Amino acid sequence: MMTEKAPPPRIAPVFREDVRVAFDGESATLTSPVTSFTLRPVRGGIRTALVRLTEGPAPMDELFDGLLPAEQVQVQRFLDRAGHLLAHSVLSRDEGPKRRELVRLEAVARDGEHRLAPLGPDTTVRLSRFAFCRSRGGALVLESPLVKYRAVLVDGAARDLVAELGAPATVARLAQTVALGGDEVLDVLGHLAGAGFVEPADADGAFVSDSDPTLRQWDFHDLLFHSRIRSGRYDELFGAVYPYRGEIEPQPAVKPVPDGPVTELYRPTLEEIESRDPLLTTALETRRSIRSYGERELTVAELGEFLYRVARVRAHFTPGEGSDRDEVVSRPYPSGGQGYELELYVTVRRCAGLAAGIYYYDPVAHRLVLVNSDAVDRESLFHVASRATGMEARPDVLVTVTARFQRMSWKYRAIAYATTLRHTGVLYQTMYLVATALGLAPCGLGNGDADMSARVLGLDYLRESSVGDFLLGSRSPGDSVAGEPEEGWRLLNSPEWSLPADT
Ligand SMILES: Cc1cc2nc3c(=O)[nH]c(=O)nc-3n(C[C@H](O)[C@H](O)[C@H](O)COP(=O)(O)O)c2cc1C
Structure with missing residues (x-):
């Protein structure tokens, strides 16, 4: 009542x-x-x-x-x-x-x-x-x-x-x-x-x-x-509070390399890169998402240089006995707390000097490790990636970005996964710029099948699975100059500077 x-x-x-x-x-x-x-x-x-x-x-x-x-x-x-x-x-x-x-x-x-x-x-x-x-x-x-x-x-x-x-x-x-x-x-x-x-x-x-x-x-x-993932309307522990220290072992800064046949990759020297690289501004202003490719195959040297400049481990810090500092690494792109939880897997369809297959990129030894040679699995990955482009792209290579989640969540509460997604964005832009500098065709993707890729890559979904996907291929010489607007577009704030001829 x-x-x-x-x-x-x-x-x-x-x-x-x-x-x-x-x-x-x-x-x-x-x-x-x-x-x-x-x-x-x-x-x-x-x-x-x-x-x-x-x-x-x-x-x-x-x-x-x-x-x-x-x-x-x-x-x-x-x-x-x-x-x-x-x-x-x-x-x-x-x-x-x-x-x-x-x-x-x-x-x-x-x-x-x-x-x-x-x-x-x-x-x-x-x-x-x-x-x-x-x-x-x-x-x-x-x-x-x-x-x-x-x-x-x-x-x-x-x-x-x-x-x-x-x-x-x-x-x-x-x-x-x-x-x-x-x-x-x-x-x-x-x-x-x-x-x-x-x-x-x-x-x-x-x-x-x-x-x-x-x-x-x-x-x-x-x-x-x-x-x-932002403070304000959240009353629980937040940020770098190391919630599992003393209870659970942290994930290592460098993932143990899976077993498999190894392909050593080309390592460019700094002098080489400096002698042929476009200006940063040229790379930024000509960067575009490209979903069609040249007739020539991407080469294993280009792939090697791309991976070296984007994602290699360039230094490793090991804390001394009894220290409470983190074991961390350094790579070319920035990473919150130097977590570097992202890993790259490279699925190759067409690459001169490299057999088709699904490879893990070993960022310390700078080499590829074949983890899956099944053609159906390979095509499954490519199919999902092409679908994200409206079936437009048939790239030479698909880069699947995975995250070792517990590397971040061992240290961070509330923001671990959000930070991983930020890292994925940072990595995308690094991949875009390096691919552009190398004269390759890059395209980031908004979706991939994390379940299917975990199976194909031999991963446990909850420990390491995909958070990003990136297409890469050779660039067609007839490709329109990046940044040129298509029909219906109007140039705004576009500098009148003409870009150097090497673009
Ligand atoms: C996070 C992210 C997700 C994207 N997802 C897709 C996608 O799923 N399919 C696609 O064809 N392009 C995708 N792109 C490319 C965008 O469509 C492209 O960046 C946008 O159209 C601007 O064009 P531009 O990169 O040529 O400047 C993505 C780009 C980013 C950064």
């Missing part, structure tokens, strides 16, 4: 599960996994209130009970300052020991504003398209990249209620399906809707996460990823 005029919902502050409170004389230190906060002097009413809060949710009237007005002000100030260490508990309407915690809202951002949405029995509600449940710290939690709170679904009936929210339903209808009083259903839904986990339907029966033009254009996983 929903009462006509319900009393205000029982909402109470409580310390978050991950907060520890230590009293020391007249001070109290509050510690969470990401922050620490010392309060002093802690005596009288404020001490009583703090102790009360460590025992569980305490509604404000109970927290203030017996406190002098000045002490109540102090407690309120503390609650305002320590908001990120506290949660809001929605309590059942029971009195005394029967009262239980239904849902706990924990802030995941410092500026979360908690409010109650005005719902009525006839309001139609549904879970936001961006909300999801998962197990965290032994509890079922509701999260959303749109919400600056995490809802811990403490009570079984609250969990049942959330499970009913996949399809639109009125509040009154939902109240019939769960073991909660009508006012309690309104309390829980009001808080979940106030936070943004639950959406009330608009006059047309639409839900904002489906109808808003901006939200519609966010994929669920993209928005979640965005919210977790």
Whole structure:
């Protein structure tokens, strides 16, 4: 039953599960996994209130009970300052020991504003398209990249209620399906809707996460990823915190080379490169994605020079005994924390001096190791790559970029995979520029089949799989000069400098 005029919902502050409170004389230190906060002097009413809060949710009237007005002000100030260490508990309407915690809202951002949405029995509600449940710290939690709170679904009936929210339903209808009083259903839904986990339907029966033009254009996983790889609305450990140090061995800076027949590659000298390379500006301004190739085959010397200039390991740092520094390497492209988790596999269709096959590029010895000579596997990789170009390109070589994920996640929390994708972009541009300087035809791709390539390359999807794909081939002499616009294009900000003749 929903009462006509319900009393205000029982909402109470409580310390978050991950907060520890230590009293020391007249001070109290509050510690969470990401922050620490010392309060002093802690005596009288404020001490009583703090102790009360460590025992569980305490509604404000109970927290203030017996406190002098000045002490109540102090407690309120503390609650305002320590908001990120506290949660809001929605309590059942029971009195005394029967009262239980239904849902706990924990802030995941410092500026979360908690409010109650005005719902009525006839309001139609549904879970936001961006909300999801998962197990965290032994509890079922509701999260959303749109919400600056995490809802811990403490009570079984609250969990049942959330499970009913996949399809639109009125509040009154939902109240019939769960073991909660009508006012309690309104309390829980009001808080979940106030936070943004639950959406009330608009006059047309639409839900904002489906109808808003901006939200519609966010994929669920993209928005979640965005919210977790930048600080702001994220309250967990973040960045280079070495979460597994002492528990799990880090991945080596250099991948152990797989077994297989070896092809030594050509190593250009710096003098050679300097004597024939175009200017950086020429390479930048003439760089283009090219999806058709010359009649002549790419040569193994060109491939060798390309790989040497893009991805070889050019130095290796091994920390001394007892040092807590990382084992790292240096390669021509930049890499966050010198992680260099990316590996290259080269699938060859047409290359003078090199048999068709799928090779691993050994960046230390600068050589190729044949890992798969099956023609069907090779064509499977090429087929997916060509499909990404609308079946336009039949390149000489496909470079598959894989990542050894645990090399990054051993060190970084939250940003490991995002950083890997950034590395992939950095590597793409390095490949584009070197290929352009060598007079080859480059093209980066936006998609590849990570499952299929893991099988074909003999990799474990979760340890190392593909994050990028790059086409390479000989360049047709008749190819139009890079940068020349096609029909329908208008030149803007294009310098009038003519490029040197060697382009
Ligand atoms: C990350 C990334 C993904 C790309 N994905 C594809 C792709 O899947 N298929 C394709 O034909 N070109 C792809 N390209 C090439 C772009 O289409 C190309 O860079 C863009 O049209 C601009 O042309 P330009 O490179 O010739 O300056 C990709 C480029 C990048 C950087």
